[in-house]
Amino acid sequence: xxxxxxxxxxxxxxxxxxxxxxxxxxxxxxxxxxxxxxxxxxxxxxxxxxxxxxxxxxxxxxxxxxxxxxxxxxxxxxxxxxxxxxxxxxxxxxxxxxxxxxxxxxxxxxxxxxxxxxxxxxxxxxxxxxxxxxxxxxxxxxxxxxxxxxxxxxxxxxxxxxxxxxxxxxxxxxxxxxxxxxxxxxxxxxxxxxxxxxxxxxxxxxxxxxxxxxxxxxxxxxxxxxxxxxxxxxxxxxxxxxxxxxxxxxxxxxxxxxxxxxxxxxxxxxxxxxxxxxxxxxxxxxxxxxxxxxxxxxxxxxxxxxxxxx
Amino acid sequence: xxxxxxxxxxxxxxxxxxxxxxxxxxxxxxxxxxxxxxxxxxxxxxxxxxxxxxxxxxxxxxxxxxxxxxxxxxxxxxxxxxxxxxxxxxxxxxxxxxxxxxxxxxxxxxxxxxxxxxxxxxxxxxxxxxxxxxxxxxxxxxxxxxxxxxxxxxxxxxxxxxxxxxxxxxxxxxxxxxxxxxxxxxxxxxxxxxxxxxxxxxxxxxxxxxxxxxxxxxxxxxxxxxxxxxxxxxxxxxxxxxxxxxxxxxxxxxxxxxxxxxxxxxxxxxxxxxxxx
Numbered sequence: 001x002x003x004x005x006x007x008x009x010x011x012x013x014x015x016x017x018x019x020x021x022x023x024x025x026x027x028x029x030x031x032x033x034x035x036x037x038x039x040x041x042x043x044x045x046x047x048x049x050x051x052x053x054x055x056x057x058x059x060x061x062x063x064x065x066x067x068x069x070x071x072x073x074x075x076x077x078x079x080x081x082x083x084x085x086x087x088x089x090x091x092x093x094x095x096x097x098x099x100x101x102x103x104x105x106x107x108x109x110x111x112x113x114x115x116x117x118x119x120x121x122x123x124x125x126x127x128x129x130x131x132x133x134x135x136x137x138x139x140x141x142x143x144x145x146x147x148x149x150x151x152x153x154x155x156x157x158x159x160x161x162x163x164x165x166x167x168x169x170x171x172x173x174x175x176x177x178x179x180x181x182x183x184x185x186x187x188x189x190x191x192x193x194x195x196x197x198x199x200x201x202x203x204x205x206x207x208x209x210x211x212x213x214x215x216x217x218x219x220x221x222x223x224x225x226x227x228x229x230x231x232x233x234x235x236x237x238x239x240x241x242x243x244x245x246x247x248x249x250x251x252x253x254x255x256x257x258x259x260x261x262x263x264x265x266x267x268x269x270x271x272x273x274x275x276x277x278x279x280x281x282x283x284x285x286x287x288x289x290x291x292x293x294x295x296x297x298x299x300x301x302x303x304x305x306x307x308x309x310x
Numbered sequence: 311x312x313x314x315x316x317x318x319x320x321x322x323x324x325x326x327x328x329x330x331x332x333x334x335x336x337x338x339x340x341x342x343x344x345x346x347x348x349x350x351x352x353x354x355x356x357x358x359x360x361x362x363x364x365x366x367x368x369x370x371x372x373x374x375x376x377x378x379x380x381x382x383x384x385x386x387x388x389x390x391x392x393x394x395x396x397x398x399x400x401x402x403x404x405x406x407x408x409x410x411x412x413x414x415x416x417x418x419x420x421x422x423x424x425x426x427x428x429x430x431x432x433x434x435x436x437x438x439x440x441x442x443x444x445x446x447x448x449x450x451x452x453x454x455x456x457x458x459x460x461x462x463x464x465x466x467x468x469x470x471x472x473x474x475x476x477x478x479x480x481x482x483x484x485x486x487x488x489x490x491x492x493x494x495x496x497x498x499x500x501x502x503x504x505x506x507x508x509x510x511x512x513x514x515x516x517x518x519x520x521x522x523x524x525x526x527x528x529x530x531x532x533x534x535x536x537x538x539x540x541x542x543x544x545x546x547x548x549x550x551x552x553x554x555x556x557x558x559x560x561x562x563x564x565x566x567x568x569x570x571x572x573x574x575x576x577x578x579x580x581x582x583x584x585x586x587x
Contacts, residue, residue, distance in 0.1 A: 022484075026410050029490040033406035034418065036399045037464060044456040045425060048433030048440065055435060062439065108330050111323045125573045126331040129338065131580070132569045133562055134519035136537040140544070140558045141337045144344060144352070144551050151357045153340065189334055193581050217319070246429060249521045253541060267431055267522075275526060280435050291432045 055284035062280055073285035083286065085261050086269040087293070093176050093265070094244025097183030102236060105188050109195035110225060124196075127189030138186050139253035143169075146178035146254075169255065175263035182250045187243075191236050198232035199225065226308060237305040241298045245290065266290050341562070344555035345369075352551045368556035372543070377531060378557060381539035382564075388450055388524075388535060389517040392457035396513050397506050400460055404467025405494050409480055419468070426461045434526070441527050452527040453535070457517055463509050470505035471498065508579040515580070518565060536561045 056073055058066040077083050112123055130138070145153045146168040155165035168174040206224050215223070226233075248267040255263050259272055270290065274283035344352055347362035372378055406412075407419050437456065446452040475498055483493045524535045534542065540561055543554045569576050 027412040030406040030410035030412035033402040037403050040459045048436035051436035052433055111326050123327055126334045128577050132565055136540050137558045137562045141341050151353050151355045156356050274435050284435055287432050294429050
């Protein structure tokens with residue numbers, strides 16, 4: 001009897017240790033499988049982010065010794081009219097490029113979702129094609145379409161209506177409009193497809209009930225579609241806001257090496273400080289400011305989008 | 311009366327959709343028109359509106375300005391290797407987060423989600439510094455290795471694996487004495503192929519079109535990706551638009567063709583992938 005319980009105890013212990021090792025093995029495997037991300041992220045993500053905050057307070061050109069300068073970099077950036085200009089430009093181009101785009105995308109998605117449409121896939125594919133094109137290619141093509149020559153396509157079209165050609169690459173609003181057009185063109189179809197997916201998730205009965213109640217097309221749009229689309233709108237607004245503040249490729253290609261102040265954006269300003277002027281301190285200070293600006297603006301915009309149609 | 315109204319509104323919807331499609335497709339046509347015309351035809355008033363006969367000449371000029379095929383190859387190598395690496399690493403990590411228990415799992419996963427919120431420009435300068443210290447400047451590694459960090463990929467894989475692979479299957483495999491890696495490789499991987507294709511399309515397109523980071527670390531012509539090469543076509547003093555647009559057109563064509571062939575897969579991957587997060 002006594003012997004038997006001992007045996008039982010032994011058995012229990014060995015099951016226990018087996019389970020322990022099994023759990024331990026699972027634990028080790030788990031850590032092992034996720035470790036590549038954390039190792040790579042520490043080297044190429046976390047360390048650079050923390051180091052940016054450090055660099056924001058240093059004077060450094062990448063070659064000589066660093067020198068602690070306190071808030072001087074931030075003061076330099078915040079007192080530089082070009083920084084404010086770049087922030088203003090980013091803001092205006094972001095607004096011009098995204099707000100009309102989201103409105104047009106909703107209208108197109110609504111049209112595309114009406115049951116009568118044949119060739120729906122043709123439209124889906126055409127609308128989506130710009131998104132597959134690289135930003136560089138978009139900027140090059142639109143750079144020619146918005147050429148300031150009289151032979152530039154938009155200027156030719158303007159001349160049909162007896163309007164004067166516009167200096168698209170050198171005038172304050174010309175540059176902004178041209179760059180906003182690039183953003184608009186590349187993203188409007190993508191957002192249309194997102195909204196289309198949203199529209200297709202709305203039950204048809206809602207519209208039928210509204211039609212019976214005599215709601216107009218606009219009322220249907222206002223009281224059914226927009227509220228039901230809200231999560232999709234929030235998603236696109238969030239994505240567009242972040243994208244707008246990272247605008248870089250389009251102005252760099254469109255303006256060439258002149259970095260004209262009509263079109264300089266915050267990221268272009270950062271890039272120029274760092275890799276043209278080799279002022280890593282002010283560039284890091286700009287990166288930090290940009291980080292906080294993006295956080296503030298994306299929260300505000302998501303908050304506003306949350307109230308759409310309420 | 312009602313029918314009349316309906317016909318008008320249907321007509322309006324069609325006109326709207328068609329003009330949207332024309333505006334979306336027109337720049338591709340315009341790209342082709344310019345890629346096939348001589349620069350003088352592009353710069354005259356009014357410019358050429360129809361495709362010309364300078365297709366070959368323009369492309370020859372591209373070849374004399376940049377290493378077009380070399381850059382396409384570099385883009386292909388960078389995008390392919392990064393995509394394969396991301397598929398492997400993200401599915402491993404996603405698998406661990408979905409199916410294993412280990413202390414700190416939730417916090418670590420939350421941390422990964424938070425990293426997605428940080429704009430990539432924040433660490434740009436120190437990243438560049440690290441690349442120079444590693445002596446990876448002008449080496450494709452400089453784009454490939456940091457490209458392997460993909461928080462969205464891990465998130466995506468975890469969500470998919472959680473719902474696609476039942477725990478019972480894991481237990482059965484364990485009882486049969488499968489090692490942990492074999493469970494991943496022989497059981498999990500074949501079951502999550504759709505998640506792979508979605509992530510592969512998103513990642514490949516992102517890497518193919520990426521511009522800022524390659525611009526910072528790839529500065530010699532021999533390592534240019536195609537995006538950097540196109541940009542360098544703009545650098546000449548006299549801009550030959552026929553030549554520039556020829557390079558742009560032929561660089562854009564492959565991805566557009568692949569997209570047209572697999573359009574449903576592409577559209578679903580690039581939108582649903584984003585929507586599910």
